[in-house]
Amino acid sequence: MEFVTPPRxxxxxxxxxxxxxxxxxxxxxxxxxxxxxxxxxxxxxxxQASGAIDRxxxxxxxxxxxxxxxxxSVSLPIRQGEVLALIGPSGCGKTTLLRSLNRLxxxxxxTSTQGRVxxxxxxxARLEPTSLRRRVTMVFQQPNPFPMSVFDNVAYVLRxxxxxxxxxxxxxxxxxxxxxxxxxxxxxxxxxxxxxxRLSGGQQQRLCIARALAAQxxxxxxxxxxxxxxxxxxxxxEELIVKLREEVAIVIVTHNLQQAYRIADHVAFMYLGDLVExxxxxxxxxxxxxQRTKDYVSGAFG
Amino acid sequence: MSALAAPPPAPPSAPLRxxxxxxxxxxxxxRIGLAICWFLGLLFCAIAASIVIFMLIEGIKYVxxxxxxxxxxxGFGESDSGGFLDTLIxxxxxxxxxxxxxxxxxxxxxxxxxxxxxxxxLARVAEPAIEMIAGTPSIVLxxxxxxxxxxxxxxxxxxxxxxxxxxRSFFAAGAMLSLIALPLIVGSTREGLQSIPxxxxxxxxxxxxxxxxxxxxxxxxxxxPQVLTGTMLGVGRIIGDTSIIVILxxxxxxxxxxxxxxxxxxxxxxxxxxxxxVYQNSPSGEGNQxxxxxxAAFVLLLIVLVLNGAVEVVTRRARRRTGWSS
Numbered sequence: 146m147e148f149v150t151p152p153r154x155x156x157x158x159x160x161x162x163x164x165x166x167x168x169x170x171x172x173x174x175x176x177x178x179x180x181x182x183x184x185x186x187x188x189x190x191x192x193q194a195s196g197a198i199d200r201x202x203x204x205x206x207x208x209x210x211x212x213x214x215x216x217x218s219v220s221l222p223i224r225q226g227e228v229l230a231l232i233g234p235s236g237c238g239k240t241t242l243l244r245s246l247n248r249l250x251x252x253x254x255x256t257s258t259q260g261r262v263x264x265x266x267x268x269x270a271r272l273e274p275t276s277l278r279r280r281v282t283m284v285f286q287q288p289n290p291f292p293m294s295v296f297d298n299v300a301y302v303l304r305x306x307x308x309x310x311x312x313x314x315x316x317x318x319x320x321x322x323x324x325x326x327x328x329x330x331x332x333x334x335x336x337x338x339x340x341x342x343r344l345s346g347g348q349q350q351r352l353c354i355a356r357a358l359a360a361q362x363x364x365x366x367x368x369x370x371x372x373x374x375x376x377x378x379x380x381x382x383e384e385l386i387v388k389l390r391e392e393v394a395i396v397i398v399t400h401n402l403q404q405a406y407r408i409a410d411h412v413a414f415m416y417l418g419d420l421v422e423x424x425x426x427x428x429x430x431x432x433x434x435x436q437r438t439k440d441y442v443s444g445a446f447g
Numbered sequence: 448m449s450a451l452a453a454p455p456p457a458p459p460s461a462p463l464r465x466x467x468x469x470x471x472x473x474x475x476x477x478r479i480g481l482a483i484c485w486f487l488g489l490l491f492c493a494i495a496a497s498i499v500i501f502m503l504i505e506g507i508k509y510v511x512x513x514x515x516x517x518x519x520x521x522g523f524g525e526s527d528s529g530g531f532l533d534t535l536i537x538x539x540x541x542x543x544x545x546x547x548x549x550x551x552x553x554x555x556x557x558x559x560x561x562x563x564x565x566x567x568x569l570a571r572v573a574e575p576a577i578e579m580i581a582g583t584p585s586i587v588l589x590x591x592x593x594x595x596x597x598x599x600x601x602x603x604x605x606x607x608x609x610x611x612x613x614x615r616s617f618f619a620a621g622a623m624l625s626l627i628a629l630p631l632i633v634g635s636t637r638e639g640l641q642s643i644p645x646x647x648x649x650x651x652x653x654x655x656x657x658x659x660x661x662x663x664x665x666x667x668x669x670x671x672p673q674v675l676t677g678t679m680l681g682v683g684r685i686i687g688d689t690s691i692i693v694i695l696x697x698x699x700x701x702x703x704x705x706x707x708x709x710x711x712x713x714x715x716x717x718x719x720x721x722x723x724x725v726y727q728n729s730p731s732g733e734g735n736q737x738x739x740x741x742x743a744a745f746v747l748l749l750i751v752l753v754l755n756g757a758v759e760v761v762t763r764r765a766r767r768r769t770g771w772s773s
Binding site: 249252276277291292293353359360373 | 655659660668
């Protein structure tokens with residue numbers, strides 16, 4: 146783990162004496178223990194996930210916005226029982242890649258796609274978008290519960306399109322189940338009828354996760370789900386993600402390298418639309434093969 | 448290292464200062480500007496207050512509860528010209544017809560402009576077209592309406608005598624008045640829809656919902672306060688309009704039904720509203736009963752004030768509901 150030498154830090158003294166130049170604060174690489182910094186921090190996984198199953202495969206995928214490619218011939222496996230983290234600096238195409246997995250990119254008419262993505266061996270371009278999006282659901286960066294009650298937020302997903310049926314009693318069990326899986330049920334049991342927008346930010350985001358889980362998806366996409374949250378809510382959601390990976394394949398986009406290290410089984414580093422490196426969490430952070438990966442995870446840029 | 452990590456020493460505890468800046472330290476030009484702002488603000492408050500207070504005093508002098516429930520009558524004196532029950536009913540009826548036409552059309556147009564916007568060329572043309580309707584003087588709309596509703600094809604909507612279509616009825620006036628409310632409803636609804644961040648729509652699509660389901664269950668309920676605001680502003684404009692009433696409703700003293708079907712006869716017939724009643728009883732009108740005019744104007748002003756208050760309540764409540772960050 147090597148850090149570039151930080152600049153000397155000067156501090157102006159308050160009582161107008163001579164400016165004091167402090168000691169050089171560069172970290173001596175020789176004295177560093179191997180695997181220092183966050184790489185020595187505990188990871189959240191209790192045990193390595195047993196028997197990961199291939200669910201989705203990205204094959205030579207290129208996505209362009211009005212002719213300008215945002216993702217360039219990327220190939221990746223997405224497995225159930227694993228958390229896959231997409232990392233990289235802003236504008237590297239990781240969110241575009243994530244959104245292409247449930248065809249949300251198609252909402253923008255200027256998008257063109259090459260290559261293919263398969264879900265259980267079937268090209269997703271041949272699936273009907275609404276049924277695909279029920280199998281591959283998504284949680285967004287900003288907590289965005291709908292302006293209705295906590296219960297209705299989850300029930301909305303279970304009901305058919307714009308209908309109000311089935312009625313509350315019929316969906317109640319599934320709603321409780323989804324809230325329970327998202328670890329929110331105990332906190333909201335008494336106020337299921339309160340407006341969802343009155344919950345705290347972390348609770349709102351877990352409600353969004355419950356909403357995404359209510360559709361019984363096979364793959365869960367998370368686009369920087371913790372970037373708007375405080376550290377404590379982040380911790381709760383990270384633990385939740387690690388627990389959920391047994392039942393659904395999880396793909397998470399994150400700006401936060403420490404977070405990727407804490408929760409990911411596999412990490413994909415993207416830079417300017419290219420997939421630079423894909424590997425297990427520990428190998429990519431401890432022993433990156435590519436120079437660009439090494440520079441990024443050591444904080445040289447990004 | 449430790450010197451770097453330690454925060455700067457806390458300053459000796461001083462009393463908390465309020466964040467109030469005195470304009471005394473400003474440049475003289477800035478201070479003159481501030482004075483002008485104060486003056487204008489107070490001036491507008493004074494104008495609004497004097498209108499309301501003057502109308503209240505004048506109105507309260509002449510308004511009697513009996514006026515609200517007696518039919519108007521042709522007469523020369525205050526005692527024999529009756530009340531304004533018919534005009535009150537007329538006001539309510541034109542407002543209802545106007546809203547019944549403008550609300551569905553306006554909301555549908557706003558949804559189309561905001562959520563679909565295709566065909567693109569048509570959407571680009573429709574926007575200025577709606578603004579043009581909003582900018583058209585109502586007397587021009589009234590003339591245009593009389594042209595349309597006098598055509599034989601629409602004769603069933605108004606009185607016809609010997610092949611001549613009068614083209615004056617609640618239907619005709621309500622239809623044209625809806626054009627006055629329409630741009631307000633479109634604008635307000637559209638603003639409401641566009642203030643919803645894109646990721647909220649996507650959150651609905653991302654659980655497999657169609658665009659139609661998203662609009663119906665998420666977007667329109669979220670924009671409901673703005674739809675209501677636009678509607679109430681539109682109603683305010685409808686009941687305040689005079690020229691369309693005079694030209695297309697006939698501004699007759701009482702409700703003159705056409706045909707025998709109970710409700711339909713009123714709608715096909717002529718009548719008047721509070722505004723036209725005020726006009727005709729003002730010193731320049733045919734009736735010339737200023738005391739009745741003041742009383743009717745007072746009632747009209749009360750209705751408009753209540754509407755404005757309702758708009759304020761709705762927007763406040765909408766603002767209090769915490770939103771999403773975009």
